[in-house]
Structures are given as structure tokens and as C-alpha cells.
Amino acid sequence: MLRRALVMSLAAAALVVAPAGAVSDHYRFGGDAVIDSPVTGSVQVFGGSAYINSVVDGEVLVIGGNVIFSGAGRVTGNVIHGGGRVMGGENRVAGRIYPLATIEGAAASLARSAAVVALLLLWLAAAVVLTLAAGREIRFSSVEVRASALYCFAVGLVAVTSFVLTAIVFSYLIPYLAGGPLLAALAAFAILTKVYGMVAVFHAVGSLVAGAKTREQLASRKWLRGDLAMVVIGLLILGALRMIPFAGAVIWSAASIFGVGAALATKFGRREPWFLAWRPAEA
Amino acid sequence: MNRERCQRYLEDPDAHRDHLAECAACREVFEDLDAKVTGRPVRLEALPLAPWEGAGYRAWPLVTGGALVVVAIAAALFAAAGELREVLPPADLVLSLLRLVGGAAQNAPGSWQIGIVVAFVAVNAVLIALLRRAPRGLDA
Numbered sequence: 001m002l003r004r005a006l007v008m009s010l011a012a013a014a015l016v017v018a019p020a021g022a023v024s025d026h027y028r029f030g031g032d033a034v035i036d037s038p039v040t041g042s043v044q045v046f047g048g049s050a051y052i053n054s055v056v057d058g059e060v061l062v063i064g065g066n067v068i069f070s071g072a073g074r075v076t077g078n079v080i081h082g083g084g085r086v087m088g089g090e091n092r093v094a095g096r097i098y099p100l101a102t103i104e105g106a107a108a109s110l111a112r113s114a115a116v117v118a119l120l121l122l123w124l125a126a127a128v129v130l131t132l133a134a135g136r137e138i139r140f141s142s143v144e145v146r147a148s149a150l151y152c153f154a155v156g157l158v159a160v161t162s163f164v165l166t167a168i169v170f171s172y173l174i175p176y177l178a179g180g181p182l183l184a185a186l187a188a189f190a191i192l193t194k195v196y197g198m199v200a201v202f203h204a205v206g207s208l209v210a211g212a213k214t215r216e217q218l219a220s221r222k223w224l225r226g227d228l229a230m231v232v233i234g235l236l237i238l239g240a241l242r243m244i245p246f247a248g249a250v251i252w253s254a255a256s257i258f259g260v261g262a263a264l265a266t267k268f269g270r271r272e273p274w275f276l277a278w279r280p281a282e283a
Numbered sequence: 284m285n286r287e288r289c290q291r292y293l294e295d296p297d298a299h300r301d302h303l304a305e306c307a308a309c310r311e312v313f314e315d316l317d318a319k320v321t322g323r324p325v326r327l328e329a330l331p332l333a334p335w336e337g338a339g340y341r342a343w344p345l346v347t348g349g350a351l352v353v354v355a356i357a358a359a360l361f362a363a364a365g366e367l368r369e370v371l372p373p374a375d376l377v378l379s380l381l382r383l384v385g386g387a388a389q390n391a392p393g394s395w396q397i398g399i400v401v402a403f404v405a406v407n408a409v410l411i412a413l414l415r416r417a418p419r420g421l422d423a
Binding site: 025027029030042044046059061077078080096098111113114117118120121124128132135136139140142143144147148151154155158159161162165166168169171172207212213214215218223224225226227228229232233235236239264265266271273274275 | 328332334335336337338339340341342343344345346349350352353354356357360361363364375376379380383384386387388389390391392395399400402403406407409410411413414415416417418419
């Protein structure tokens with residue numbers, strides 16, 4: 001879910017580099033598109049199917065519908081589709097046919113697992129650096145995840161939705177030059193929030209599973225104590241869960257939402273209010 | 284009891300020490316407070332373990348071991364899988380998707396655009412309302 005949100009945010013950011021020829025693109029929202037005459041530019045259908053009966057000199061993107069070829073229908077670029085199928089597309093697409101499922105990673109495979117584990121290494125490096133640099137803040141956010149889990153989830157869910165909508169609204173400002181920097185700042189903030197929040201969630205999971213409950217337990221431990229250990233244990237546990245087909249992606253997305261929520265709810269562990277409440281001075 | 288003098292004592296107890304001798308109400312309150320603070324023995328070992336206790340320890344062997352385990356698993360999976368082309372989204376696909384979806388918002392019908400703006404305002408209002416709550420976590 002978060003990945004989809006980030007893709008949407010980046011998609012809006014991509015307008016900065018969109019070619020000037022994009023004016024010939026064809027859009028269809030909430031209905032089918034029937035291409036009966038040659039089209040120069042891309043064809044995009046959201047919430048409907050595309051019937052390609054003539055030449056599309058560009059790319060085709062269909063979300064929530066099928067791509068159906070017939071007659072002289074063919075596409076010179078790529079066909080990207082999600083939530084549907086491509087029918088009759090054999091030898092009619094000059095580029096490649098990409099189902100969005102490959103991006104979402106719904107299908108589990110050995111290679112995908114390898115990529116996921118390799119990404120875990122990056123997460124491990126980020127987690128170690130962040131914990132060494134801001135251990136106290138991470139710990140405070142981790143405590144917040146455990147003390148107010150529902151609140152963190154609610155904040156995370158609303159915040160992710162807000163990121164996507166804000167990215168879309170900022171994309172309207174692209175022609176006025178302000179949109180590019182605003183989108184870049186939003187993307188940077190979203191990534192920072194996600195990374196910080198995930199490390200806090202690693203710490204929370206590690207503390208829940210392997211944290212010492214008493215002083216005697218703490219004193220008897222040699223390695224399994226401290227913020228760094230909790231973060232690593234949590235990362236390994238969530239990483240292992242991530243390997244489960246489909247459920248792993250759901251768990252990781254849920255952890256991301258918890259993380260974004262915890263990061264924002266605690267203002268990145270700084271324990272400062274985002275908004276000061278105004279009250280009239282008392283006489 | 285003189286409220287004004289009581290107030291002055293509360294604001295600056297050291298400057299108005301004599302007030303305690305003449306005001307029974309304040310004396311009673313402060314004796315009670317002192318008794319609660321100083322009279323109760325505190326057994327530190329009986330307190331629950333605080334999150335910050337032992338938090339500064341850096342478990343480098345665990346970090347190194349964890350990293351090695353991850354590297355070993357990744358290497359084994361890579362060796363078994365062969366190549367990654369089938370799983371990683373190709374760069375041209377990502378670029379195409381970004382370019383295509385990026386233009387969609389501005390070309391959406393008016394009703395969709397109004398919906399986006401309304402949702403933007405509503406969701407951000409809810410986010411601001413949620414963020415007004417103070418964190419409730421224990422002292423970390």
C-alpha cells in the first residue's frame with residue numbers, strides 16, 4: 001500500500017520530466033475506450049477497458065479493465081495493465097506487456113525472495129545508522145507504537161493517504177514551477193518518515209519479542225540487550241515474515257503504516273507538539 | 284486564612300516563610316505534601332524496568348551475525364534463482380508508468396478533480412486533528 005502511495009507520489013513528480021508532446025495523450029476515466037482510428041500518443045484508461053481496433057503510436061495504460069485487441073489494432077510502445085487481462089495481444093505489441101502485478105510483487109518466486117532479502121541488508125544498514133545517531137528518539141517512538149498502537153495506525157493510514165493526495169495536488173502546480181520543488185520535498189519527507197518509522201517498528205517488535213522484562217533478566221544477558229539489538233531482532237523477524245507470499249507484503253505494509261504513524265505521532269521521537277494549542281491569557 | 288497571602292506564599296515560598304506559621308490551611312497542605320514526598324521509602328528494584336535501562340549497549344556481535352545471516356540467505360537465493368530480470372520492474376516500465384500516471388491527474392474529469400481537492404482538504408484536516416494529541420508513551 002505504501003509502495004503504491006510512493007509510486008503515485010513519484011508519478012506526480014515525473015511530470016517534471018514529461019515531454020512536451022504529452023498533449024496528444026488520450027485519457028478515459030470511469031468507462032471503456034474504443035480506439036477505431038489511429039492515435040499518436042498514449043492511451044490511458046482508468047476504471048474501464050481499452051478496445052484497440054486501430055494503431056496506437058505510443059503506450060497503453062489500463063487500470064481496472066482489460067486490453068482487447070481486434071482488427072488492425074496494435075501498439076508501438078508498451079502495454080501496462082492492472083486489474084484485468086490482455087486479450088488478442090499476440091504479435092500486436094511492439095514493446096512489452098507488463099502486468100502491474102510484477103511491480104506489486106503478488107507472485108512469489110525465488111528471485112523475488114532473493115531481492116527481498118537483499119533489500120533487508122539495506123534496511124539493516126539504515127537501521128544501525130539511525131539507531132546509533134538517534135537511539136533515544138527511536139526508543140520513544142517504539143514505546144509509542146506499543147502504548148498507542150491503534151492511534152499510530154490511524155495516524156499512519158491518514159498520513160499515507162495525505163501524502164498521495166498532496167502529491168496529486170502539488171502536481172497541478174508543475175506549470176508554475178513551484179510544483180517540482182514541492183513534490184521533491186514531499187517525496188523526501190515521505191521517504192524519511194517511512195525509514196524512521198520502520199526502524200521504530202523494528203525496535204518495537206524486537207522489544208516485544210526479545211526485550212528484557214526484569215532487571216535480573218537484563219543483567220544476565222550478554223548481547224541481547226540495548227536499542228541496537230532490539231532493532232536488529234525486530235528487523236530479522238519482520239524480514240522473515242516478509243518472505244511469506246502475499247501475507248508478507250500485507251504485514252510489511254501494515255508495519256509501514258504503523259511506522260509512519262509513530263514517526264508523525266511523536267514528531268520523530270522529539271516529544272514536541274506539531275501544533276501549539278491557543279488559549280486566551282487568564283487575568 | 285488570607286487568600287492573598289496564601290497566593291503570595293505559593294508563588295514564592297522562600298520569600299514568605301513566615302506565612303506557614305500563621306496559616307493553618309497552608310501548613311496542613313504543605314505538611315501533607317512533604318510527608319508524601321519524603322516519608323515514603325522508594326525501592327528502586329521494585330520499580331518496573333524502564334525502557335531506557337540498558338538501552339545504550341551496542342550489541343555489535345548481534346549486528347554482525349544478523350548481517351552475515353542475511354547475506355548468506357541472499358547469496359543462496361540468488362545462486363538458486365539465477366537472474367533478477369524477471370522480478371525487478373524494468374527501468375523503462377517504471378519510467379513509462381510515472382510519465383503516464385503523472386499526466387492523468389490534470390486530465391481527469393472535473394468531478395474527479397473536485398473530489399481530489401475535497402479529499403485533500405478533508406484528509407489533511409483529519410491528520411492535523413490527530414496530530415494535536417500528545418504522545419502517550421512512557422518515559423523513554
